[in-house]
Amino acid sequence: MPVWYEGIISEHKAVREACGIFDTSHMGRVYAEGPEVVKFLDYVDTNDIGALTDGKGVYGVMCKPDGGIVDDLIVYRQSTEKFLVVYNAGNRAKDFAWLQKNAKGFKVKLTDMSDKLGMIAIQGPKAAEVLAKISATDPGAIERFNVAPLKISGFDCLAARTGYTGEDGFEVFILDDPVVSPTKSLKVWNDLVAAGAKPCGLGARDSLRLEAGLWLYGNDIDETTNPVEAGLKWVVKMKKPSYFNGKRALEGIIEKGVSKTLVGIMLTERGIPRHGYEVYDGEKKIGVITSGGLAPTLDESIALAYLPPEYKEPGKEVQIKIRANLVKGKIVKHHPFYDESKYGWKRVKA
């Protein structure tokens, strides 16, 4: 995926206002199958895999025993003994090795499908309408975070109502289409463009996910951060029946409280905050920005940063060191940064 095709801002706006598509065929995709697949996935994933029914997916994280995040991922249940696991491109080798290592002792078979499936994300308030034009059945019938077989451009695909932009949309998996000669994916891509979708690059993918307050592995979460401080406690199901990797450590972290927490910042003065910039309260350095940039939809400069928990209240003033200057900002809600009555998937249904 290039950084941009036409320009980050127009691609970003296409997704917020209509429909954009992303080539996400670099992502990690694994089939997990077998009689103990649920038990296994419940052991590696913090979310409640046992609660899924056929065709349902769930976002979660995999933790190390110390609670550090190995990766974030989506797990879809296709049938009782067959699941599709999707994780970050940058972690493909690490995650597959992690899954294999943890699969020991479980009756489960893991197949790395990353090079065997195409994958395209179709995102935006018009995503369902655009995808419907080239599908055999109505993709609009697929509910949020559900996955279902769908014939797209005549090819067998799986369509999941998910994405990484905050908007309504789909992530479609083009079956039996090897990455070395992705003829089916190219046809689907070209048909989507002809149906009105705008090709979007990595730049817009990043600015869209940041506005939506979605975590980027390597920036906002990594093996040294845990889901509690990252604001991901909602995907950690302490009460699910089985033990999972990191549970004991996370119990301790919840009991003791965290020393830092992920917050959203909006600048009130001119400047663009970036990954790695320091955050100050007067003279005192209080944290570091993990992701930042210009939010094209809001026309504001926004950032995510780990700060001590006493700074998490919206409205609190902080400063960001941008080159030689301390630039003022304030804490704002960040998941998402935008007003959900104006942008994002929730407003599409309404």
Added chain:
Amino acid sequence: MTDEVKVETGLYYTSEHEWAKPSGEVVIIGISDYAQSQLHEIVYVEPPKKDAVVAQGEAIGAVESVKAVSDFYSPVTGTVVEVNEVLMNSPEKINSDPYGEGWIAKVKPSNWDANVAKLMDAEKYKQHVSTLKH
């Protein structure tokens, strides 16, 4: 890259893609067409401050796109006498007219002869850019 990179003659360039243009008492400074095309969609400019004393090669500001930050190094030593305020609200002028409306600052030089000896003329800079293009 589809478009030919424009290099204006009569200007002096740095290897970091700033340009300097003597104009009467002052030297006008900015970034080259190559630099703006690499950044694409410029969304923010942090110019040097008026009256600031700057040295050739010193980082005195920044030009930013959505995705990237590029430090702006002064091609000249002297005192900043004017900054292009238009860029505050219209940073895209650097994309559309890097050698004209997209100028960044005017500097009163203190040792222009020494500065210019370290800069490239248009011909040399063209060669420099051609080694970078793929």
